Amino acid sequence: MNRTQRNLAYQAAALLLVFGAVALVVATASANLADRGIELGTEFLGDRAGFTLSESWLPYSPEDSNLWAIAAGIVNTLVISLFVAFFATFIGTGLGILRLSENALAKSFARSWVEIARNSPPILLLLFLYSFLGQVLPVADVVEPIQGVYLSLRGLAIPALDLQGMGWSVTGGVLLTLIGIGSVAKATASRQRETGLCPPWVKWAIAASALLWLLIIVLLLAPSASVELPKANGPDIVGGFILSPEFFTLITGLTFYTSGFVAEIVRTGLQSVTRGQWEAAYALGLSRGRTLRLVVIPQMLRVIIPPMTSQYINIVKNSTLVIAIGYADFMVVTGTVINKTSHAIEGTVIIIAVYLAINLSLSALMNQVNRRVQQGVG
Amino acid sequence: MTRAMKCISIGLLLGTALAGCSNGAKKESLVEKIKARGNLNCSGSQGIPGLSRPDEKGIWRGFDSDVCRAIAAAILGDATKVRFVPLNAAQRLPAVQTGEIDILSRTTTLTFTRDMAIRFVVNTLYDGDVVITRKADGITEPAKLGGRTICMQGGGSLVENALDELEEKHKFKMKRVYFDSTITARDTYFAGRCDAYVTDGLAAQSQIATVAKNPAEHSTMYAGDAIEPNGIAIPRGDDRLFDVARWTFNVLIWAEKNGITQANVDDMAKNGDAVTKRILGGDPAFGRSMGLDSKWAYNVIKQVGNYKEIWDRNLGENTPIKADRRLNKLYSEGGLMFPLPWD
CATH class of the missing domain: 3.40.190.10 (Periplasmic binding protein-like II)
Structure with missing residues (x-):
């Protein structure tokens, strides 16, 4: 028997072991299921859900199906994760830069933030923050710090803009405008690379869209839209857009926790760019801002995108902690469905599959970004 | 045939062989498993005073906990041999299905949907x-x-x-x-x-x-x-455990109806009427039909007390809760509780 054959034999044996173990698990599980009279099936997904959600970004009522309830839960999870990812990236980057500052105060501020944030268990942060809010927010009555803005333990209420069903088209319009300005900026940059001249197209685009939006607001939105002011009713707040203490705690707590990690990633990224790069850029006459934007950050991104991907995936996973303080995320909703229908195994499979799908798409997306960053510099 | 296909077919063959052997085992009642294990796994809540909550020494106190103890006394002859597993509302049904606990006694309302998933035995408390x-x-x-x-x-x-x-x-x-x-x-x-x-x-x-x-x-x-009938529940398909749970609870009600208490049960076992003597150990047939010791009912009363004693100890006038028994009184006093006949 030569080495190749021997290696093949080892691999075959290992494979047999793995398949054997899997088969054993499946066999035992199905025997136990039959033993306990548990039937598997997916029909329950179409049945009436029959429970309410405290908060939902999708239109949802108890009359909807279990499947739709789970979908609403997934959207709630994604919304939380998006908010946290956005704020944590923003704040974390700032902190990472502060960590390298020459100013001792700024430096130690950033350092203590990072150490507290990443060394505390996230569930503890959430519970602490939530009970802290319970202690400091007014309980018995509602305070009005600014005209039209109300604050109490029931939440922070701001005047809501009622767009009479045009909300989605307005959101789409804003997105389109931003994409438009972005592509103009891109065209400007490539023009500059070719000719060395920087045409003022971006300024024109911003001015044009501002004018367009002014017209839209005056002619279309202003006549039909109305502002709904919150009102105090005893300790309660009625009307307006209410930011609940639960949602606030989640966003703040998870952002704080994640920002500590992001700060460290950004700091290592910055430090991985050698001093010589800075000096070379200065020698060419670039300002500090331009050096950062054109020389340092593109090189830093190559280093930080892979660990940032892990952080974004962690955010999605940590969002399951919201269960402790009453936000209806995917995990909570599926748990409720399991409890109501007793389809624990199918529910658990759904939970695993959904988190896998979310995190695999996230990492595929980030890998795409990573590839572009690597090419952009090379 | 590619290599991958070969591997899969080998795995499948192996799987079928293994599945064949594991299906052969005969189903055993949880009652036998509890005896072999020497303790009963029962549900605890997250801490509701009077129903189930650990006291300062870590001992679970409350009506629901005492119902668990009664069943442990019937099966094992020792009311202290209960391991309490704290569960929240969403965990309790899967905990029964997966065998994490043997008995669910934790303010769980009997509903059609739930009864299709686990097996409700008897209503122990009527609430709203x-x-x-x-x-x-x-x-x-x-x-x-x-x-x-x-x-x-x-x-x-x-x-x-x-x-x-x-x-x-x-x-x-x-x-x-x-x-x-x-x-x-x-x-x-x-x-x-x-x-x-x-x-x-x-x-x-x-x-x-x-x-x-x-x-x-x-x-x-x-x-x-609406009335919330809270009951005890067990996994489906275990007739033996169903018998034990239902008739243990019946002992509690029967004893209250007949004035048998922790204090007088010894006397009643010797000098009570014919039926009382039979049930408290004189007639081994009751216990034998369920695979239990002939003193099972005696042990329940002696170690845990009757329904009224359990209520008074945990929820009654001498506790801070001072709950009204309302529907949980005996039928003869205007409630919904009555003992099932023995013969």
Whole structure:
């Protein structure tokens, strides 16, 4: 028997072991299921859900199906994760830069933030923050710090803009405008690379869209839209857009926790760019801002995108902690469905599959970004 | 044939062979497993005074916990051989299905859907849904709950149905804030986050009596006229355990009806009437049919007491809770409880 054959034999044996173990698990599980009279099936997904959600970004009522309830839960999870990812990236980057500052105060501020944030268990942060809010927010009555803005333990209420069903088209319009300005900026940059001249197209685009939006607001939105002011009713707040203490705690707590990690990633990224790069850029006459934007950050991104991907995936996973303080995320909703229908195994499979799908798409997306960053510099 | 296909077919072959052997084992009742294990795994709540909560020494106290003890006394002859597993509302049914606990005795209402998943044995407590509010807010009746904020346990707790009915009846909406634990929901209500806290009637009374800073500030009202029949439940398809659980509970009611208590059970076993003597150990046939010791019923009364003793110890006048027995009185006193006949 030569080495190749021997290696093949080892691999075959290992494979047999793995398949054997899997088969054993499946066999035992199905025997136990039959033993306990548990039937598997997916029909329950179409049945009436029959429970309410405290908060939902999708239109949802108890009359909807279990499947739709789970979908609403997934959207709630994604919304939380998006908010946290956005704020944590923003704040974390700032902190990472502060960590390298020459100013001792700024430096130690950033350092203590990072150490507290990443060394505390996230569930503890959430519970602490939530009970802290319970202690400091007014309980018995509602305070009005600014005209039209109300604050109490029931939440922070701001005047809501009622767009009479045009909300989605307005959101789409804003997105389109931003994409438009972005592509103009891109065209400007490539023009500059070719000719060395920087045409003022971006300024024109911003001015044009501002004018367009002014017209839209005056002619279309202003006549039909109305502002709904919150009102105090005893300790309660009625009307307006209410930011609940639960949602606030989640966003703040998870952002704080994640920002500590992001700060460290950004700091290592910055430090991985050698001093010589800075000096070379200065020698060419670039300002500090331009050096950062054109020389340092593109090189830093190559280093930080892979660990940032892990952080974004962690955010999605940590969002399951919201269960402790009453936000209806995917995990909570599926748990409720399991409890109501007793389809624990199918529910658990759904939970695993959904988190896998979310995190695999996230990492595929980030890998795409990573590839572009690597090419952009090379 | 590619290599991958080869591997898969080998795996499948192996799997079928293994599946063949594991299906051969005969099904054994949990009663036998409990005896072999030497202890009963029973549910605990997250801490509801009077129903199930560990005391300062870590010993579980409460009505639901004592029902577990009665069953342990019947099977093992020792009421202390119970391992309590604290569970929240969403965990309790899967815990029965997966065999994590043998008996579910934790304010669980019998419903059609749940009875299809696990097997309810007998109703041990009849309760209702109660809303706790602050007297200062003037919410004196359910009709005044419109637009109010309500703290409650999420995860498919049944009190939600009562709220749905209220909303439908009065054509209003309430703002519901859910928590994974009824304890968090309660504390959040007491902190002032909500105008009301909704839970089972007995739990509500015990929370006000034992947790509220000033019990006099809070008032309770029934959310509707629905009865919540709380029962004990076991995994489906275990007739032996079903028998033991149902008839152990019957011993509790029967003993109360016949005035048999912890204090006089020894005397009753010797000098009681013919039926009493038979059940308390004179006739081994009762225990034998369930695979239990002939002293099983005696052990239950001697170690745990009858229904009234369990109630008085945990929820009665001498406890801070002072709950009204209402529907849980014997039928002869206007309640819904009556013993099943033995012969």
